[in-house]
Amino acid sequence: MNGDAAVSAVILDMDGTLLNTELLTKDVLKDLLARYGKEVDYKKEGMRLGVTHKESRIAIIKDYDLPISPEQFTEEIMPMYREKWLLAQALPGANRLIKHLHSKKVPFALASNSITKNVEAKVSHQPGWSKYFSIVLGSDQVKSGKPSPDIFLEAANRMGVNAACCLVIEDSLTGVKAGKAAGMKVVAVPSLPSESNDFSVADIVLHSLLELQPEVWGLPPFEDWVDGALPIEPIYFRGLYRNGLLHEFAGDGASGLPDQVFGFYFGWAKDESSNILKILMSVKWDGGSCSLKKVINICLVDGSNEATSDQDMQIMLVGYIGRQSNKENSASEKELLEENKVIAKGALDSSAFTNHSSTRSFL
Incomplete structure (x- = not known):
């Protein structure tokens, strides 16, 4: 202090x-x-x-x-x-x-x-x-x-x-x-x-x-942390999923993803076929030559390694794990990703988060 x-x-x-x-x-x-x-x-x-x-x-x-x-x-x-x-x-x-x-x-x-x-x-x-x-x-x-x-x-x-x-x-x-x-x-x-x-x-x-x-x-x-995960009030938004990235649809300010959302989150995604997927999401800001750009990565917590690309996805985030790592090498980033996938899977299967699963609703 x-x-x-x-x-x-x-x-x-x-x-x-x-x-x-x-x-x-x-x-x-x-x-x-x-x-x-x-x-x-x-x-x-x-x-x-x-x-x-x-x-x-x-x-x-x-x-x-x-x-x-x-x-x-x-x-x-x-x-x-x-x-x-x-x-x-x-x-x-x-x-x-x-x-x-x-x-x-x-x-x-x-x-x-x-x-x-x-x-x-x-x-x-x-x-x-x-x-x-x-x-x-x-x-x-x-x-x-x-x-x-x-x-x-x-x-x-x-x-x-x-x-x-x-x-x-x-x-x-x-x-x-x-x-x-x-x-x-x-x-x-x-x-x-x-x-x-x-x-x-x-x-x-x-x-x-x-x-x-x-x-x-x-x-x-x-x-209120539960085994490395924090239950949060659900955050809803939509985006176009393509090759592991989510391109956020412009919201009206009330339904969009707040800029203060940063780091690793997890929850559920609903694709165009109404499949419900467990996801881990990371949000960071990429500093370009003129301005910052929000980069949203999505990966599946279990099941297939990749969701079908070019899908309109509805997202419901229910948990937070932590901020992005300050480590720059790709090996450390991959290790952190795998660690967070384990945390997310455990959380989404636990009683602390399953209450969301019975009342899931998407935009």
């Missing part, structure tokens, strides 16, 4: 950290700008991730030379956002973490750069969250939003703990900077994988909340 003070409380960001709202709403600005004959600059918008709406709307109007006032911009875009928020789902590991902190009586708070009424609306759409989150802070409750430390300091104050004893979990660089400015320890889980290298200011950078190890920070450890 970094630093001298022991962690005794946790502060969570919402959008892109707990909820898939970042992916879900990525085309909202594009749709609004289209009304004015403008095209969105995704690189520029990525740099605005985590900034308050009040601040970003002024910059957007200026950058795209929009003939509207900040107030008109808000009136036009907010209904579009609210419609998407209704579809928001918890990101992998979010519910697990919230329930764990609650059951272990670890104080935790929600601190978002959105205004409070929008934060509360999103919380109300998630089963149980209104009960779990007794402290919900929006940027309108403090003098300045992130990257100012105000909202995190206020969260610590309301929990009755010293700022140095707080662990912040954030997806944006803006939020990470705010947490460090507050003198807190910070875990970064970037919602944009391409920006992972920019988070050196954080104490640790993870690909997803499933990688979080509370005991590293002096908090109670998770106790």
Whole structure:
């Protein structure tokens, strides 16, 4: 654990950290700008991730030379956002973490750069969250939003703990900077994988909340692993299977595979002939010359060595094994793959996972 003070409380960001709202709403600005004959600059918008709406709307109007006032911009875009928020789902590991902190009586708070009424609306759409989150802070409750430390300091104050004893979990660089400015320890889980290298200011950078190890920070450890495998809330998506690779079909943000899914997972696949296959899936990001590309490998856990190529597959992931290996040689990768296939097969045949098999449903 970094630093001298022991962690005794946790502060969570919402959008892109707990909820898939970042992916879900990525085309909202594009749709609004289209009304004015403008095209969105995704690189520029990525740099605005985590900034308050009040601040970003002024910059957007200026950058795209929009003939509207900040107030008109808000009136036009907010209904579009609210419609998407209704579809928001918890990101992998979010519910697990919230329930764990609650059951272990670890104080935790929600601190978002959105205004409070929008934060509360999103919380109300998630089963149980209104009960779990007794402290919900929006940027309108403090003098300045992130990257100012105000909202995190206020969260610590309301929990009755010293700022140095707080662990912040954030997806944006803006939020990470705010947490460090507050003198807190910070875990970064970037919602944009391409920006992972920019988070050196954080104490640790993870690909997803499933990688979080509370005991590293002096908090109670998770106790839900079963023989090297972690049961997860089912993740559904579709893709074209071809020669061991799965080419994901573009989802609507609610049904697609979250970018925070990384490493080794297992579950079931349903092919075009309605065959149900036990699978091990690995997800990694391949850095090309200009951008990162998601690479999804699928292999069968038992049965034939290869599924028929060029198949539309429906995927249901029910377990997580771990992140990709840092080892680069192919022999080590093959060994890891074989080890994980054994873990996946054992898990899918065990009582901890068979409850999914009787209620399997696919998109």
